[in-house]
Amino acid sequence: MPPRRSTRQVEVGGVPVGGGAAISVQSMTNTKTTDVEATMSQIRSLIDEGCQIIRSSVPDEASVASFKEIKSRMLREGITAPLVADIHFDHRLALGAIEAGADKIRFNPGNIGPPERAIEVATAAKNKGIPIRVGVNAGSLRKEHQLPDHSHDDRNTALARALADSALWGVELLDSVGHEDVIVSAKASSVPVSIEAYRLLANECDKPLHIGVTEAGTTLTGAVKSAVGLGVLLSEGIGDTFRVSLATDPVTELGVAFNILSSLGIRRRGANVIACPTCSRCDIDLIPLAEAVELELKGVKEPIDVAVMGCVVNGPGEAREADLGIAAGKGEGLLFKNGEIIDKVPEGELLVRLREAIAELISSRS
Amino acid sequence: MPPRRSTRQVEVGGVPVGGGAAISVQSMTNTKTTDVEATMSQIRSLIDEGCQIIRSSVPDEASVASFKEIKSRMLREGITAPLVADIHFDHRLALGAIEAGADKIRFNPGNIGPPERAIEVATAAKNKGIPIRVGVNAGSLRKEHQLPDHSHDDRNTALARALADSALWGVELLDSVGHEDVIVSAKASSVPVSIEAYRLLANECDKPLHIGVTEAGTTLTGAVKSAVGLGVLLSEGIGDTFRVSLATDPVTELGVAFNILSSLGIRRRGANVIACPTCSRCDIDLIPLAEAVELELKGVKEPIDVAVMGCVVNGPGEAREADLGIAAGKGEGLLFKNGEIIDKVPEGELLVRLREAIAELISSRS
Numbered sequence: 001m002p003p004r005r006s007t008r009q010v011e012v013g014g015v016p017v018g019g020g021a022a023i024s025v026q027s028m029t030n031t032k033t034t035d036v037e038a039t040m041s042q043i044r045s046l047i048d049e050g051c052q053i054i055r056s057s058v059p060d061e062a063s064v065a066s067f068k069e070i071k072s073r074m075l076r077e078g079i080t081a082p083l084v085a086d087i088h089f090d091h092r093l094a095l096g097a098i099e100a101g102a103d104k105i106r107f108n109p110g111n112i113g114p115p116e117r118a119i120e121v122a123t124a125a126k127n128k129g130i131p132i133r134v135g136v137n138a139g140s141l142r143k144e145h146q147l148p149d150h151s152h153d154d155r156n157t158a159l160a161r162a163l164a165d166s167a168l169w170g171v172e173l174l175d176s177v178g179h180e181d182v183i184v185s186a187k188a189s190s191v192p193v194s195i196e197a198y199r200l201l202a203n204e205c206d207k208p209l210h211i212g213v214t215e216a217g218t219t220l221t222g223a224v225k226s227a228v229g230l231g232v233l234l235s236e237g238i239g240d241t242f243r244v245s246l247a248t249d250p251v252t253e254l255g256v257a258f259n260i261l262s263s264l265g266i267r268r269r270g271a272n273v274i275a276c277p278t279c280s281r282c283d284i285d286l287i288p289l290a291e292a293v294e295l296e297l298k299g300v301k302e303p304i305d306v307a308v309m310g311c312v313v314n315g316p317g318e319a320r321e322a323d324l325g326i327a328a329g330k331g332e333g334l335l336f337k338n339g340e341i342i343d344k345v346p347e348g349e350l351l352v353r354l355r356e357a358i359a360e361l362i363s364s365r366s
Numbered sequence: 367m368p369p370r371r372s373t374r375q376v377e378v379g380g381v382p383v384g385g386g387a388a389i390s391v392q393s394m395t396n397t398k399t400t401d402v403e404a405t406m407s408q409i410r411s412l413i414d415e416g417c418q419i420i421r422s423s424v425p426d427e428a429s430v431a432s433f434k435e436i437k438s439r440m441l442r443e444g445i446t447a448p449l450v451a452d453i454h455f456d457h458r459l460a461l462g463a464i465e466a467g468a469d470k471i472r473f474n475p476g477n478i479g480p481p482e483r484a485i486e487v488a489t490a491a492k493n494k495g496i497p498i499r500v501g502v503n504a505g506s507l508r509k510e511h512q513l514p515d516h517s518h519d520d521r522n523t524a525l526a527r528a529l530a531d532s533a534l535w536g537v538e539l540l541d542s543v544g545h546e547d548v549i550v551s552a553k554a555s556s557v558p559v560s561i562e563a564y565r566l567l568a569n570e571c572d573k574p575l576h577i578g579v580t581e582a583g584t585t586l587t588g589a590v591k592s593a594v595g596l597g598v599l600l601s602e603g604i605g606d607t608f609r610v611s612l613a614t615d616p617v618t619e620l621g622v623a624f625n626i627l628s629s630l631g632i633r634r635r636g637a638n639v640i641a642c643p644t645c646s647r648c649d650i651d652l653i654p655l656a657e658a659v660e661l662e663l664k665g666v667k668e669p670i671d672v673a674v675m676g677c678v679v680n681g682p683g684e685a686r687e688a689d690l691g692i693a694a695g696k697g698e699g700l701l702f703k704n705g706e707i708i709d710k711v712p713e714g715e716l717l718v719r720l721r722e723a724i725a726e727l728i729s730s731r732s
């Protein structure tokens with residue numbers, strides 16, 4: 001992999017973004033912000049899954065008050081993760097959220113009225129010492145940057161250019177009042193458009209980038225789209241923080257996010273299950289076993305590789321490389337630990353023995 | 367995206383691979399090959415999902431006979447997709463599968479005994495005019511290419527080099543008897559190792575590449591790992607055919623495979639659902655609606671974009687860009703078709719109206 005792109009570093013409520021900091025993972029609550037109980041409960045779940053930056057949308061005055069309440073409850077409960085206010089259209093809500101203790105404001109300078117309003121927000125944020133994300137989406141591009149017609153010779157390229165231009169326009173506007181602690185995003189629901197827009201931004205500014213494919217879809221298809229887009233960008237050294245945007249419980253987003261980071265060897269959290277797809281060679285009922293092992297490992301936060309393999313072709317090789325592994329034979333399996341065979345187990349007892357071995361391994365590490 | 371890497375073209379039972387041909391999608395049956403009924407039934411399902419190359423493992427003599435029966439049944443049923451025999455350890459099974467009508471042999475010249483045996487297989491395949499895939503996996507590397515110890519300074523790099531070397535050794539062996547219609551794979555369960563091994567192969571030979579991350583895991587985590595690995599390679603122009611290896615029903619592999627291709631704009635098959643992740647702004651129960659829409663579109667093979675969006679921020683923009691779209695408001699939604707608002711629909715009727723609009727759109731296209 002090429003080295004990470006070098007950027008300015010921006011601190012978001014204690015979490016450094018860019019400038020060599022570890023890539024941070026974020027998500028967004030999808031409760032009503034005014035439902036403080038439900039939002040707090042979701043925030044706790046997100047934190048438990050490793051979320052480092054929490055964002056909540058602030059669509060009206062009532063949400064400003066709730067946002068303030070949520071931030072102070074978080075602090076009372078010892079949740080130090082930054083809370084970001086997501087703002088659209090109304091700059092007064094941004095000003096309110098800054099007053100309410102937001103650790104960052106995410107807004108699009110291109111959809112908040114005349115430039116003076118964005119400047120007013122930037123000035124207030126600067127005075128309070130909090131960063132801004134200039135967040136541009138293909139579905140809500142600043143009017144001046146929208147493409148003239150529905151069809152276009154090379155619409156993807158033009159749209160990526162428009163997204164980057166619109167974001168850079170916002171960055172310059174904030175720069176004009178000296179607000180330089182800015183993170184930039186330019187997301188499209190199209191993966192190639194998102195990739196191209198971020199490549200342009202990576203070349204044309206020194207701000208940290210919040211990357212992502214927006215509105216990627218429901219769990220499985222959205223995870224695949226996100227993994228392709230984020231995988232390509234991260235493998236090019238682009239991206240300092242990111243969110244996986246799925247139409248599902250946001251807790252699921254975090255699993256997918258860490259799965260992407262772990263796939264690229266950037267950062268491990270939790271178990272990695274290597275499981276063979278099975279074929280005519282497999283003499284045990286492997287797929288339910290692999291699923292059970294994965295479920296078993298769901299709560300584990302330590303990085304641990306477990307191989308669940310169906311036959312002697314790749315089984316012993318993969319089982320030996322993993323921390324723990326099963327290489328199945330006919331109605332039984334060899335159990336491996338740190339490269340050594342430690343037991344030969346009948347099929348019916350494989351899950352139980354593996355569960356014990358996982359517990360032993362984890363307790364021996366802690 | 368960079369141009370596709372140029373390669374020799376190899377024909378697999380009527381499906382061209384490499385040399386500018388469209389990237390083909392394949393899968394593998396996971397029934398017992400000797401269970402001809404079950405295998406035929408799975409083959410029909412795979413074909414129905416767009417699978418272009420079918421592979422079955424041939425682990426013993428009985429499977430050779432069944433393989434022959436399956437191939438002739440496929441032809442009788444008008445299933446023209448090539449059937450590939452997956453062979454390990456025993457070169458006589460490869461010779462048997464060639465006689466039995468295999469359209470390609472996949473084997474690893476490094477795990478089939480002394481080189482003379484691989485040469486015997488290559489000669490038989492050449493005489494019959496069928497291609498070979500030299501398929502090397504990290505879990506079953508040729509002994510001479512295995513890494514000496516469990517730990518290594520830069521094990522990923524060393525393993526990628528060993529995988530590529532082992533595959534290239536096999537290719538040369540086949541070349542030595544004039545068998546040049548060879549496709550190459552070198553898969554690891556580690557994404558960075560797979561990516562690096564394929565980059566080496568892409569630089570160091572002119573054979574078409576069958577890419578993939580092997581033993582990627584269960585459905586969601588395995589799909590993410592595969593999407594990252596395949597996404598990075600395909601975005602670099604590397605890869606001529608591929609399989610997504612998941613520990614699940616192989617039909618699911620095909621959905622993920624097309625999802626990866628479609629994400630990169632390489633090839634579309636079926637619907638693309640753009641769905642917002644929802645937030646405090648969303649005033650309808652959007653996630654179940656998005657899931658229902660996706661389910662509704664499952665059988666659709668035509669490329670169609672449907673946006674299911676929760677609010678006015680990105681909703682109208684995305685709904686307008688899609689073939690069909692919903693931009694939800696409070697308890698209702700605007701229905702878009704080809705960029706125009708065609709109806710305002712109460713929340714409870716959105717799915718029904720969208721279903722009608724999908725049917726209309728599809729029938730108007732056919």
